[in-house]
Amino acid sequence: MSGRFRSFSFVDRITRLDRGGTGGRIEGHFAVPLGVHFPASLMAEAVGQLAAWSAMAQLDFAHRPVAGLASAVHYHQLPHPGCTLQLQADIERSDAEAVAYSGKVFVEGRLALELVDSVGPMLPMDEFDAPEAVRADFHTLLGAGAAPGRFGGVPLPELHDLQLQPGERLAAVLQVPEVSAAPFFEDHFPRRPVFPGTLLMEALSMLSLRLAQQSTPLTNAGPLVTQKVSQVKIRSFTAPGTRLELEVVLQDIDAQRARLKVAARSDDKTVATARIELTPRSNA
Amino acid sequence: MSEKAISQAEIDAVFPKVAQIVSDALGCDLEDVKPTASLIQDLDAESIDFLDLVFRLEKGFGVKIPRGKIVEDARGPLPESQFETKGIVTEAGMARLREFLSEVPADRFKTPMKAGDVPRLFTTETFCKVVIRAQRAA
Numbered sequence: 001m002s003g004r005f006r007s008f009s010f011v012d013r014i015t016r017l018d019r020g021g022t023g024g025r026i027e028g029h030f031a032v033p034l035g036v037h038f039p040a041s042l043m044a045e046a047v048g049q050l051a052a053w054s055a056m057a058q059l060d061f062a063h064r065p066v067a068g069l070a071s072a073v074h075y076h077q078l079p080h081p082g083c084t085l086q087l088q089a090d091i092e093r094s095d096a097e098a099v100a101y102s103g104k105v106f107v108e109g110r111l112a113l114e115l116v117d118s119v120g121p122m123l124p125m126d127e128f129d130a131p132e133a134v135r136a137d138f139h140t141l142l143g144a145g146a147a148p149g150r151f152g153g154v155p156l157p158e159l160h161d162l163q164l165q166p167g168e169r170l171a172a173v174l175q176v177p178e179v180s181a182a183p184f185f186e187d188h189f190p191r192r193p194v195f196p197g198t199l200l201m202e203a204l205s206m207l208s209l210r211l212a213q214q215s216t217p218l219t220n221a222g223p224l225v226t227q228k229v230s231q232v233k234i235r236s237f238t239a240p241g242t243r244l245e246l247e248v249v250l251q252d253i254d255a256q257r258a259r260l261k262v263a264a265r266s267d268d269k270t271v272a273t274a275r276i277e278l279t280p281r282s283n284a
Numbered sequence: 285m286s287e288k289a290i291s292q293a294e295i296d297a298v299f300p301k302v303a304q305i306v307s308d309a310l311g312c313d314l315e316d317v318k319p320t321a322s323l324i325q326d327l328d329a330e331s332i333d334f335l336d337l338v339f340r341l342e343k344g345f346g347v348k349i350p351r352g353k354i355v356e357d358a359r360g361p362l363p364e365s366q367f368e369t370k371g372i373v374t375e376a377g378m379a380r381l382r383e384f385l386s387e388v389p390a391d392r393f394k395t396p397m398k399a400g401d402v403p404r405l406f407t408t409e410t411f412c413k414v415v416i417r418a419q420r421a422a
Binding site: 068069095096097098100117119121233234235273 | 311330331332333335336339343351352
């Protein structure tokens with residue numbers, strides 16, 4: 001079965017859409033299936049996709065946004081299997097060049113994630129998917145909704161050649177899977193497979209957690225969680241099969257939190273950068 | 285209609301904040317963000333950095349900078365067909381650029397210039413003027 005509109009789609013239904021002008025609110029929801037790996041960063045992906053639906057509809061599906069910039073993503077709660085994400089995005093501006101938006105995710109009435117000042121550059125739709133197919137999916141989401149439970153999880157990142165300097169930095173190689181090994185490529189995107197920026201950020205978060213956990217004074221702090229990912233900038237697309245060099249560098253660390261500067265590079269060219277803030281789970 | 289000239293005093297007033305925003309957006313050292321620094325040539329800016337910069341300038345100064353405005357303003361009253369031919373900036377187009385981008389050192393206006401390379405001329409001071417124009421339009 002094709003992975004299109006199932007293997008990396010995180011909006012089941014659109015319940016509110018402000019039309020007219022270039023701004024407004026869009027709301028929807030997504031049911032996290034049971035028994036699949038659903039990393040927390042996919043909550044941010046869900047909000048981004050919700051905002052994308054508003055932007056794409058406004059331009060009659062001639063363009064679609066891709067991941068670009070995010071000022072900050074605040075994590076308040078981790079999603080659990082079987083929960084429903086209530087999604088909300090406020091579009092500040094949207095045109096053929098970019099969509100600027102902020103958004104939130106609620107789980108059982110409580111704020112789980114807040115995305116502040118995100119910008120997605122817009123590119124021609126037909127490079128990524130058939131405009132008429134995307135339009136039809138949009139009408140499904142506005143109507144009865146897509147069937148829940150379509151998402152089958154994502155593989156854990158394949159990290160190699162870890163080089164750890166406790167208290168300083170951790171470098172690793174991320175082997176981006178080939179299309180055949182990762183169904184999400186069929187949905188992201190059908191005509192041009194691109195490694196999702198949120199999965200790249202997830203891998204960088206994992207490395208950050210590992211470094212901080214082995215750095216004084218957080219070595220005995222118990223489990224750590226990602227509290228904030230900020231100044232995210234995705235500079236270029238990552239194709240399937242790419243070998244990415246990841247590096248996370250500690251900026252400062254104390255008993256309450258660790259702050260890191262993180263980057264992904266391919267052939268000496270910077271692909272993405274961000275800042276990550278971690279805290280002991282007991283603090284979160 | 286030509287715009288009212290932008291004074292050096294107006295540029296100096298906004299430069300520190302514009303420079304800080306350029307430094308934050310491009311991830312470069314503040315001391316490298318000189319008035320005549322070309323964002324692409326000297327500070328390695330790419331298209332995503334321009335998007336980032338424009339949004340940060342809008343938020344930082346509370347102004348609106350419409351998409352594509354910078355290049356459109358650089359072309360000014362010249363229709364596209366008179367500004368460039370087969371992707372190369374015409375003589376009239378170059379004269380317009382020298383006048384509009386008066387803050388850019390004269391030796392950078394090399395011919396023939398591809399229309400796509402016009403953003404390579406933009407300096408920190410260019411963006412100071414973008415902010416000032418946006419403030420005037422508000």
